[in-house]
Amino acid sequence: MKKKFYVTTPIYYVTAKPHLGSLYSTLIADVVARWNQLLGYGSYFVTGTDEHGQKVAQAAAQAGLGPQEFVDSLIPAYQKVWNFYHIEYDQFMRTSSAKHKIGAQTLVSTLLESGDIYVDVYEGWYCTSCETFVTRGDTPANNAPSCPSCNGTTTFLKEQTYFFKLSAYQQKLLAFYAKNPDFITPKERFNEVIRFVEDGLKDLSISRTTVPWGVPFPGDEKHTIYVWVEALCNYITAVGYGDPKAKNCFADMWPADLHIIGKDIIRFHAVYWPALLMAAELALPKRLLVHGWITVDQKKMSKSAGNAIDPYYLATKYGAEEVRYYLLRHMPITQDGDFSTTNLEQSITSELANTLSNLFNRMTVLANTHNLTTIQIPTAWSVPAKEVHAACDTMISSYNEHMKNYYIHLALGTVWDFLHIVNAYFHAQEPWKLIKSDQTLCMEVLSVVSHSLYAVATLLLPIMPYKMMELIQGLGHTYTYGIDTLEIMQINRWHKTFSLTLIKPLFVKIDQERQMVAESESKQEKPLIHQTNSIESDIDIEDIKKIALHVGYIQDVQPIAKSDKLLQLLVDFGPLGTRTILAGIKQFYTSEQLINTQAIFVYNLKPRTMMGIQSHGMMLMAKDEHNVPHIVRPIHKVPNGTRLA
Secondary structure (H helix, E strand, O other), X not given: OOOEEEEEOOOEEOOOOOOHHHHHHHHHHHHHHHHXXXXXXXXXXXXXXXXXXXXXXXXXXXXXXXXXHHHHHHHHHHHHHHHHOOOOOOEEEEOOOHHHHHHHHHHHHHHHHOOOXXXXXXXXXXXXXXXXXXXXXXXXXXXXXXXXXXXOOOEEEXXXXXXXXXXXXXXXXXXXXXXXXXXXXXXXXXXXXXXXHHOOOOOEEOEEOOOOOOOEEOOEEEEEEOHHHHHHOHHXXXXXXXXXXXXXXXXXXXXOOEEEEEHHHHHHHHHHHHHHHHHOOOOOOOOEEEEOOEEEOOEEOOOOOOOOOOHHHHHHHHOHHHHHHHHHHHOOOOOOEEOOHHHHHHHHHHHHHHHHHHHHHHHHHHHHHOOOOEEOOOOOOOHHHXXXXXXXXXXXXXXXXXXXXXXXHHHHHHHHHHHHHHHHHHHHHOHHHHHHHOHHHHHHHHHHHHHHHHHHHHHHOOOOHHHHHHHHHHOOOOOOOOOOOHHHHOOOOOOOOEEOOOOOOOOOOOOHHHHHHHHHHHHHOOOOOOOOOOOOOOOOHHXXXXXXXXXXXXXXXXXXXXXXXXXXXXXXXXXXOEEEEEEOOOOOOOHHXXXXXXXXXXXXXXXXXXXXXXXXXXXXXXXXXXOOEEEOOOOOOOOOOOEOO
16 A cells, blocks of 8 residues: 655635735645655645635625525636646545534644633634734723734624633643644744734634634534634544545545645644644644735735735646746745746746757757767766766756655756756757767767756656657656656656657747737836816827726725725736725715626726725716716626626
8 A cells, every 4th residue: 555645735715716825835736746656656636616705705795695606616626727727636625514513623623622611701813814813802892803824804803702722722732833843834934923923822713603604613503613713623624534434534534644735824734734633632733834925016915905816817827837937936835925027928938848848859869860869878878978867866866855845846956967967968968960970979969968857857857747748748758647656657768669659749939929919018008197177179080099998896895984985895807817896985885885897997007005005997887967977887798897888
């Protein structure tokens, strides 16, 4: 029986479609699972959705749906994007499922029996957006702190809740951290957690009486289990916890080998979750991988910020595996990574098309042109060939070491360092000349490059599984998931025969001319701001072209504190993503009148900051004879993001 490797993603909150940040976590998990398959492990990969809580209930009500119907409607969007990006999870865990509810209640019942839970009154601040208790104590109710995670407003709560004796586990947690110095990667995040616990822990509120959409609290159905506590339980309920028939499965799979999370939820996973498991006398996960945020213009990507990027749109424009590579290579695990389409296009052109794909194409075209497609093993290797072989050894060793620490971006860096060596070797040897003067040496060059690309393709199978399968097949070999491993494939024993086949280019350069045209058009689409105190003067068609009017779908509306006029709209522009737009219509429209409706917006208006919030566009309005504004809308529903012609 294969040794298991159990890896999880955070479960995603289902109030909106997946964005690039949620894709990033899931990609890392997919790569880790595939890498362990290459190492010969039986990997088990769980992802899923967090479907309870006040925020979900509110979103469902705004959509005019029941909570279960609402969350059911959003699941296909996640599964569609994951499938499009070739993410092969073993289980999609939903917290509204019956088995999860039973497992979460089982854990809480165990803690009740052990005396680790008591009843008291919670008095403090709560962020509905993050479903997070922000403070507890005597903070005045008129002095609301901002949420440390999303910087949003908080609400003062006072209600009876059940508390978990978190404070009793402070020293046990510190002892566990000391005994397991590799528990959290990277080290900087681990140090933050240790400092937090050393400063002292307060008992944790683990139930709500005002949030009926949740898992009923065992023995007291006036309460529901605090959404974060029951959400964390998904890691154990996914593998059978709470199900008497699945005891053997749970014993085989738990503890998890790796939880992959973003840095904003580290406290829940590194402090609260281990303490809950200790109290239940369950094993702790072996390791946490805590990655940074994907930012846009150095700002965290999020629905509320209005800068979320649609991963489905990126995949259709650039290719799923191209985006996989870019995110994993250029978004470092250890810190935040700033995303831009310019960098994505440069990466595709320079690294994938020029350095990797072009090397294979040049070799196979040369071989097929001269009918030298079967590449035999040389009887002896020349010094330059041995140098490339040694560099290949170094690459494989470094790649393995980085992957042990889950530094995928560094592992990929070693591969491209090696590819530059192979390209330089191919260019220096000039096989297109050797084909006429020294065919034996020419065949050695082709063998060196083929062995090098075979090693590269094998290491990159977890990153770009379908493209690298094509490359391996183009070299005349095969790979079978679940059977072939690095050991079986012996990727750096240069003893293989290759049969080179012409295939379509693996990666294509981004058309530079198209890119320049697109940039030129983008510059032309700066807003035309024209003020006049008289009747408007005539404009020509070029002026009209400068204004980008798009149809947007209003997903959410929030009032702006201390403003009698402004509302904050979250607007979905389809493939263009979502944006935050402020509109001075608070006196004329309620949130209910705006949510789930379409309107027309100036999309390319220069961002403006009002009341400390940046607005990325403007809603079109028309005033009647009483000076009352009316929203300009399409007569019939059209796709979100449609540009007016």
